Amino acid sequence: MASDTTAPGSGLSGTAARSLSDRRIEEIESSYASVVRRRNLYTLLMIVVCTVVIAGGFRTAEEANSGTFWGGITALFDYPADIIGEAIERGWGWFAVVWKYVPALIETINIAILSTLIGFVGGGLLSFVASRNLVGSKPVVWSMRRVMDVTRALPELVLALFAVLIIGPEALAAVFAIAFHTTGALAKLFSEVNENADMRPVHGLQAAGGNWVQRMRFGVLPTVLPNFLSYGLLRLEINVRASAIVGFVGAGGLGQALKTNVGWRHGADVAAIMFLLIATIIVIDYVSTWARRRLTGSAGVI
Amino acid sequence: MTASNNAHASPAAGDPDRLRELEASQPRAIHGSWARRAIPIGAVLAAIAYLVFSVFYFEVPRVIREARFDLIELYALDLYAYKVHVTKEVGEPEAVTVQLEGSRLSEYDEPPAWVSLSGDTQTVDLGDSGSVTMQPGLVTIRPADAKPIRVRATEDGVKVLSGDVPDRLQISELKVDARLDTWARVQITKSKVEVHRYFLGWANFFYTFDSELKGKSLGELVDLAFFSDKRLSFDMPNWQFILAEFWGNPLWQHGAIFWAMVQTLIMAIVGTLCAALIALPLSFAAAYNVNPLKGVRFGVQRLFDSLRAVDHLIWSLIFIRAFGLGPLSGIFAFMFTETGTFGKLFSEAVENIDRREPEGVQATGASRLQKYRFGVLPQILPVFVSQLLYFFESNTRSATIVGALGAGGIGLKLMQTIQTRQDWENTLYIVTIIVLTVIAMDSISGWLRRRLIGAPESN
Incomplete structure (x- = not known):
């Protein structure tokens, strides 16, 4: 960005006989100026690109949208105001409404826990086969990584929708969808942890005659397990949100209840479900941040 | 692993006396404490117990009994x-x-x-x-x-x-x-x-029955486009007509799907970018080493928490009421959630900076603003860029979901093809496009991250 250049040594260049150091200073000065020019150009370019992306994006989005930008901006918080208003109208009775959705919340949390557990085990097993430092064969690692790419890229909602068509509107559809996605996502993170693991214990075990499974179990697992658990907890947090979302296609839990009530315009119920969901996410966020700090000894970011 | 390795395995093997001796001298290394062995076993048992509980809780036997697995074959056949x-x-x-x-x-x-x-x-x-x-x-x-x-x-x-x-x-x-x-x-x-x-195969992928170009081979099309005297349309040259017929294919809707994908990308990228630009100044207000006012800091931090706790999807439900169906509500949904996420991440980055750089800048007589600009910003820029790129990629995936539930874009198209239960080939087509786009975003953002920050990263 705008870098205020005070030309160093400009007072020295007045003399007719230029010393070596003067020329050197001039060289530095000119190369500094060119670096500054280039940086300013890059900065300008970035600002232009960002402006074009944002302005163009909003224009295109507004054209595709059924409402307008300015019409929406002024009514941004009308809906939350409406549902909170309806909740307040109920008075203390609103808490009975909240209580009504606790079983759905428990279902959502159970979906998240079970699918995280399946994904943790699946991703853990997969990651050992997908780490370059643990598997000799390059084609195996390459193909495992591509499998992981595809499992991660498939949106959970699509899998859930498909599962709902096969097994009906059951919570198990959500478990299947989220566990599938989690396996791919955790396998990638785990394999990165594996690749950063200290290889000396593995070599030691190999020297002592340990086979591949033994080397993984006693050489790698103890060093990577804290990180695995930390990522698993983070994933649990993500999966609570995900299991609430896939409920929207009929796969049980809070999402299903939310979808129904949004459709029927039951404001107080919508407010109750959103309240439960947000409160749960905040609680899990705090608990898992605390637990991850204990596991890895640092603030686990991302 | 190999036979030669096994031959001179651990020296204690086959020597019971030596083994007992080792056991006596290193009791904790060989047997470990009771608690240390109990924790993993307990964890595994708890996991198994939870799985058994889940079988009953989710009524797995009944669901499997009632499932229509025969539909899988039927639907799968329709995919290809x-x-x-x-x-x-x-x-x-x-x-x-x-x-x-x-x-x-x-x-x-x-x-x-x-x-x-x-x-x-x-x-x-x-x-x-x-x-x-x-x-x-x-x-x-x-x-x-x-x-x-x-x-x-x-x-x-x-x-x-x-x-x-x-x-x-x-x-x-x-x-x-x-x-x-x-x-x-x-x-x-x-x-x-x-x-x-x-x-x-996929029928009519290029041209439908009512198109003049149906059943033409690639060679014939090239010939028609550039060498033939026959005019296909009065309005445009042949090559344009050939592309337009493909782009407007009413069964496969290549053009419409492309635009839907662009809308989805706009939702993710514009929303995330706006969030990062809003969160950057706010994150300074939430960092203890920049803002000494505890009350303001607490307020900004709780603002970030509450923005973050509401999922994209819920924000989009709220904004759909304001903007109507379409990507605008998606943009705002990402903007709100990610302002919270970025605010937290950036303010942590600001709190973890090296203090000597801003102090050095201050020593040259810089103003407060200059101190932050030249002393702090360069230190958090790598975090800013890498997080931004990471969230571009992850939000592209989320945007398909948000779109499916009302905000439009490719998610909505996908949802429509699945709900008809007839057009599974279109479903596969759209899913393939989504997966390829997400993988492309993943590798572009990884490549940019490595180029810009030089972070060693495995992929």
Whole structure:
């Protein structure tokens, strides 16, 4: 960005006989100026690109949208105001409404826990086969990584929708969808942890005659397990949100209840479900941040 | 692992005395404490107990019993195959219609070679599955691996006259439904006979039946585009017409799907970018080493928490009421959630900076603003860029979900194709486009991250 250049040594260049150091200073000065020019150009370019992306994006989005930008901006918080208003109208009775959705919340949390557990085990097993430092064969690692790419890229909602068509509107559809996605996502993170693991214990075990499974179990697992658990907890947090979302296609839990009530315009119920969901996410966020700090000894970011 | 390694394995092996000696001198290393061994076993047992509980909680046996696993095969077939219907009305013995996927819009002008006509008798060759002969009032199904089945079909009803009645034949007073194998099916009612034959591939992917260009090979198209004197359209050159016909294909909607994908990307990228630009200044206000006012810091931090706790999806539900259906609500949903996420991440980065740089800048007589600009910003820029790129990628995936539930874009298109339960080939097409886009975003953002920050990263 705008870098205020005070030309160093400009007072020295007045003399007719230029010393070596003067020329050197001039060289530095000119190369500094060119670096500054280039940086300013890059900065300008970035600002232009960002402006074009944002302005163009909003224009295109507004054209595709059924409402307008300015019409929406002024009514941004009308809906939350409406549902909170309806909740307040109920008075203390609103808490009975909240209580009504606790079983759905428990279902959502159970979906998240079970699918995280399946994904943790699946991703853990997969990651050992997908780490370059643990598997000799390059084609195996390459193909495992591509499998992981595809499992991660498939949106959970699509899998859930498909599962709902096969097994009906059951919570198990959500478990299947989220566990599938989690396996791919955790396998990638785990394999990165594996690749950063200290290889000396593995070599030691190999020297002592340990086979591949033994080397993984006693050489790698103890060093990577804290990180695995930390990522698993983070994933649990993500999966609570995900299991609430896939409920929207009929796969049980809070999402299903939310979808129904949004459709029927039951404001107080919508407010109750959103309240439960947000409160749960905040609680899990705090608990898992605390637990991850204990596991890895640092603030686990991302 | 190899035999040679096993030969000189641990020195204690085969020497019980030495082993006992080791055990006595290093008791904790060999047996470990009771608690250390109990924790992993306990964790595994707890996990198993939870799995058993889940079997009951989610009613797994009942769900599996009631599941329609047969639909998987049917739907899966439709992903990569198309079917052609041959229909004969009982009232019109000499006419058959041949349609793609049973759609009236895509009817063959002439019956294909595998349907032979001779007066009031038609024979449909089903390839390896067998064949079906239709005569007035009588249908003969000849499966490849079983005796022929003769079915009387008149206006009075449907009756199997002869032939073994295999399991694959579903018979009622009104209808005979025979699935010869995966690739062929015959349905006989008292008003019409319908034969479905499946073929591998995606039909009409380039041009539909009502296009002049249907069935043209690539060579013919190139010839038409650049070398032919024939004008295909009065409005535009041939090559443009050829592209426009493909782009506007009414069955596959290449153009519409492309635009839907662009909308989804706009939702993710514009929303995330705006969030990062809003969160950057706010994050300074939330960092203790920049903002000494505890009350303000607490307020900004709780603002970030509450923005973050509300998922994209819930924000989009809220904004759909304001903006109506469409990507604008998606942009705002990402903007709100990610302002919270970025605010937290950036303020942590600001709190973790090296203090010496801003102090050095201050020592040159810089103003407060200059101190942050030249002392702090360069230190958090790598975090800013890498998080931004990471969230571009992850939000592209989320945007398909947010879109599916109302905000438009490719998610909505995908949802529509799944809910019809007919257009599975379109579903596969859209899913492939989404997966490829997400993988592309993943590798572009990884590449940019490595280029810009030089962070060593495995991929």
